[in-house]
Amino acid sequence: MQLRKNVSRAVVAVLAAASLAALPCIPAHGEESGQTANVGNVLLGKQPTTNSTNLIDTGMSTVPQVTILNPAAATDGTYADLGDNASTRVNAGAETGGEDNGYAKWDDVYLQYDLGENRSITAVNLYHNGYENAVSIFKQVKVEVSNTADFSQSTVISGPADYEETTATHLAAQKIVPTGGQIDARYVRIWQRGHYIRNTNSSWTGYSNGVQFREIEVLAKLKDSETPPAQEELRNIALGKTPYVYGLAPTNIAAINDGKMDSNYAVHNSLGLHWLQFEYKNTYRIRKIVVKLEPGTYDSIRVSIASTPSSRGTAVYEHSNVTVDKPIVVETDMQGSDVRFTVNRNASSPTKYSEVQIWATGNSYDESRTQYVSPESKYDTLAWSDEFNGDSIDESKWNIIDGMANHGAIYNRDAVGITKDGDNSYLAINTKNYVSTQALKQAVGYDDYGTQLNEKKVTWSSGRLESKNKYSFQNGRMAVRAKVNDSQGIWPAIWMLSQDETGHDEIDVLEYLGQDPWTAWTTNHFGILDKNKQSDGKANTNWEAWSQAFHVYEVEWSPERINWYIDGRSVFTSTRGRDDGRDGMHTRPMFPILETQVGDGWVGDVDYSRQNTKQNSDFLVDWVRVYQRADQDQVRFDDLEGLSDAKQFPAGAYRIGSSAATDGLETVSNGSKQWQNKNNFFYEGQPRYETNRVMTKEDADADQSITWFVPGVKDAHLTAYYQTIYDRHAWSNAANGWHGYSIRSGLNDGANIDFRVETSKDGATWEPAKVSVVDNYIADHPAYARTTFDAYSLPEGTKYVRAVFPNLNGVTYSTAAGRRLPVLHTDVQLAKATFLQSKEHVNDVEQTDTPSGNTGGNAGTSGSQPGVPSGKPSLPSSAVGEQHHAVGLTQTGAPVIWPVALSALLVTIALVIVLCVHSRREAEPHDE
Known part of the structure; x- marks a missing residue:
């Protein structure tokens, strides 16, 4: 070797x-710069000052706003158009919208550089910012020089005048030469007042307040002791x-x-x-x-x-x-x-x-990539992670989506696994083309969601992992070290969704469109589809294809703002939707998702000639890490697999069970009927493996409820589903499909079938919580309408939370044809409950002291799979008039006669003694 x-x-x-x-004797530096053997760029490494007072948002929590963005970028010797982060910028004023975007009130602003000593300047080259499909007129450009920092005496060597870029001069330098060929000066000021943009692919034009340079060169005669370095x-x-x-x-x-x-x-x-x-x-x-x-x-x-x-x-x-x-x-x-x-x-x-x-x-041959350094953040304690160092995927942390068709691929278990490369270990999400839909289905299987597969497009196998129902968090910093796969129509992504899948709560840490390999998208999605949904995102460009190496893609999510980082460097920040009622900062817990989508949608089609799209490639993930504050509130979640099943989950676990449920409730699982079928209970476009729900029994009495022991609870969220009106729908341009209408919108006689949330500090006295209702996008019948009930800022000292089901007896709704139909007990179902709990109380255990002699029925089960009955004795409800399963709540409403209680106590003691003696005898060895 x-x-x-x-x-x-x-x-x-x-x-x-x-x-x-073989080379002729030519200048050591470029024709663009004009540098010769005795002339060099004396501005390299210098940083400017400015007269601009306009603050620029950096997206960083430590230095949120600056007057000069990226002050070193314009003097680093790099001319390439690598986006905003590779250029130095000041703003000329505030952008206000309208015809001139505020230009009339903008100021002439400058960047001022100190050369360190008087130099014989022969030229100044300005590499303005540029756009791929646009040219600009850079407004009122002026260059002046001086021997004093205050420019009390100065010489203008160019302008002020507009500099107009054309398609022929796009991204080329604006070259400025002093009269007579040179001028002696120590200080240089470059003035400008924003720029006017003209799109070359359309008629769009507009003003930008940016005064921005990819590079600035000041060429001057070099002294005898100076030589152009490395050139x-x-x-x-x-x-x-x-x-x-x-x-x-x-x-x-x-x-x-x-x-x-x-x-x-x-x-x-x-x-x-x-x-x-x-x-x-x-x-x-x-x-x-x-x-x-x-x-x-x-x-x-x-x-x-x-x-x-x-x-x-x-x-x-x-x-x-x-x-x-x-x-x-x-x-x-x-x-x-x-x-x-x-x-x-x-x-x-x-x-x-x-x-x-x-x-x-x-100037430099250092082509090393940026080394990751964790950004400064208040979220600095590792809360959850997966290093993917095992031999298989840890399914206590991840759900592996199996059989779901999405765009041009079917997600399946065989497409995800752990791959080894020497001492390194990675999650590999494989994307493979089977050429035909039939071959794909035979190879990987298919979970029919009731949709017709596009036989031309759905020929790909791919994979998706998500921690839904196993881990979610509210506010923090998530970092993922990954190497994306690429090529036309390949769409790897790192993102988060709301645990209760409310609205369109989505944070895209990374979306990578394979045919544009130098761009990594970071986006915030908020609002409700077909109502007020919006997105706020940024395309982050790199000097090489992102797929060439591993990078750390990271998001810091706080109540104030969302910051994105790549390799520890701030690239984008969003505060959109924070203060306008659209919950742009996402006040519900969210869970991580790792996947590769294929073809269709935003990314566009794959190459059907199979030349531009890699036919078998891997999206590699080295690790996923979530950081929070050491004392941060923790998310707890009940999937409603059973009722009164709190003891099935260890203290402090992410999953939580209910501690009591009334007898008038029954669990629902996947089945063939419309009110059972999982394909009718879903968040648009997402996997449908949620098969656990709860509803009231037919003709159940009023005020059925589920109770949870959650000491120190801050927020509670209920996700419920309502039947849709079978003959009412409307076309949605936003969703490109039919949307339905919930029976909640057609109730008669002022009826209300919303869930209620109640809280208690002792399990005996209950208070109603203030609840806000979010109507999510409603798919067309037979799908059920998903509705979220949010209870924020619950009273301090709360230990118990109760979800009270609506009383459906005698309630009717009207169809589009005017028919009055009764609301059936199957029409309203609770799917999940999510809580935000103070960390100091997550390990608290409920102290139960269940009296003997009380027996009560368990919640029933409905559907093709059995539910999870509690098997526990019940107590009278504290407020709702039904039987609660053992919960340790204080009984109210029924007087207890003390002699009866004393007799029961004596009988219990005697029974315990007998059992202890019997157990001891059973434990002793016996002769054969």
């Missing part, structure tokens, strides 16, 4: 020497660099830059016209490109250089009908950060690369 390395180094050294000898060293920057390959997964890709021009080929397996590219963090002066392909005839070959990875770039070599029998050598002198090779051998052949060399100079 060492001999091979030494030989490679020798080859590189010989090639470098030969290339240098004179020519290197093969392709050596050891893995290119991004668009389309099918390549074979033997390491051979493309191993330093050997031999017949050991790296194969780009996509047939016909396809591309791969070398992507760099730094900007380089590219001098020569060498590419050796498999000998033969090629329909076309194009080599291009760009300053942004999504661009086709400027061609430096472009030919058709090329016969290749030796390496292609391209002499050039162009600045860029991306080199793309677009090759078409022919329509039925892949492209084979022997070697690629890219000879370049640069």
Whole structure:
């Protein structure tokens, strides 16, 4: 191995020497900058001051607002268009909307730089911010210089004047040269008043308050002691660099830059016209490109250089009908950060690369990726995690979705697992094409949700994990280290949903559209679909495809704001919907989801020719970690698998059971009838494995209830389902389908069938809680309408929470045709209860002292599967007039005569003594 390395180094050294000898004597820096052997950029590493007083939201909790955003970005030597986080920005004023967006009241603002001493300035180059499909007019640009920091005496070397960008000059530098060719000064001010944007794909135009630069150069004569650093060293920057390959997964890709021009080929397996590219963090002066392909005839070959990875770039070599029998050598002198090779051998052949060399100079050759550093946060205590170090998925933490069709794929258990790579262990969510729907269903199975599969699209197997019903949290920081899979129509995602699936409470930590490999979306969704739903998100670009490496995708969710981070760096913040009643900060617990969706929807279709979409790829997750404050409130959850089953769950566990239920209730599980079928009880577009619900028995008395022991409870949430009106629906453009109407909207005679929430400090005295009702999006009949009942800020000292079912006796509703129908006991069902509990009380255990002699019926069961009867004795209800199963609540309403109680106590003591003696005898050894 060492001999091979030494030989490679020798080859590189010989090639470098030969290339240098062949190159003409040209400036060491770029044509764009004008830097020569005795002129250099003296602004590198400097940071500005400004006169702007307009604050910019950073999205960081420690420094939420600044006047200069990313002050070091414009002097780091990088010109590539890598988005807002790679440019320095100040704001000229407030954006107000309207025709000019407030431009008339904006100020001329500047960035001021100190060169450290007087320099002979020969040029100033301004690399303004840019947009992929737009050009801008940068308003009132002025450059002035001075020998004093206060500019009491200064010289204007350009402007003020508008600088208009065109499609031809898009992203190019605005070059400013002093009169006479040079001027001596120590301080430089660059002025501007926002910019005016014109979209090149539409008629949209508008003003932006941003004064923003990707890079600023101040070129000055260098002193004798100064030499341009590192620029004179020519290197093969392709050596050891893995290119991004668009389309099918390549074979033997390491051979493309191993330093050997031999017949050991790296194969780009996509047939016909396809591309791969070398992507760099730094900007380089590219001098020569060498590419050796498999000998033969090629329909076309194009080599291009760009300053942004999504661009086709400027061609430096472009030919058709090329016969290749030796390496292609391209002499050039162009600045860029991306080199793309677009090759078409022919329509039925892949492209084979022997070697690629890219000879370049640069200010820095450090191409290391950002190392993750945990952001400063008040959520600093690890609360829950999965490192995926076992041999199988920990199903105490995750549900594996099995059989659900979503877009173009069927989620199934075989698509998720643990994969090992040496000492490393990862969750792998596999995405695989079975070509036909029938082959897919035979291979992985299918849970029919009552929907017709699209035979063309649903040919893919994929996977989804979610911690629903097993873990959720309210406020905190969730970080996920992952390596996404990519290509057209592949859609890996890390996100969260509300545990009770209310409204559209959704936080997307990451959505990655595989055909746009340099963009990672971070989005907040809030409001109710078809009512007031909105989204607030950002596309975060990177200098290389996100799928090239592992990254840490992270969200910090607080009541004040939601912050997103990538690799510990703040990328986006959202406060939308916080104060307008749409619950944009999400005041309900949420659970993590990891998945890869395929085709259709937002991501668009896969490539049905099977050339641009990888046919078998993995979304890898290294770990998931949730951080909260050490003393933070904890979420508890009851899935209503049974009634009065509190003792089935250990103290402090996420799952909680009820401690009492009245006799007039029965559990419901999945079955064939409309009021049993799981396909009628769901959150739109989500898995349907919730098969536990509770309803009143037919003709049950009023005020049936379930009671939970939750000391220190802060909030309570009930999720209920209501029958929909069978003949009433309307078309929803927002949902692109029919929406239904709950029977709650058609009740007669002022009837009310809402659930009530009551609280108690001792189990004897009950008080009604203030409840807000959220009507979620209602799917069309026969689906049930999902309704949420929220009780926030419960009284301090509360120990018990009770859900009181509505009295349905005699209640009717009207159909669209005017029929009056009775509300049946099957029409109203409770699906789940979620609580937020003070952490200091989560391990409290209810002290029960169940009197003997009380017997009562257990809650019944309805459906194709048995329920979970409590099997416990019952007590008279404290307020609702039915029998409660053993809960340790104080009895009220029935007088207890003390002689009877004393007799019962004596009988109990005697019985205990007899049992103890019997047990002791049973424990003694017996003779055979």
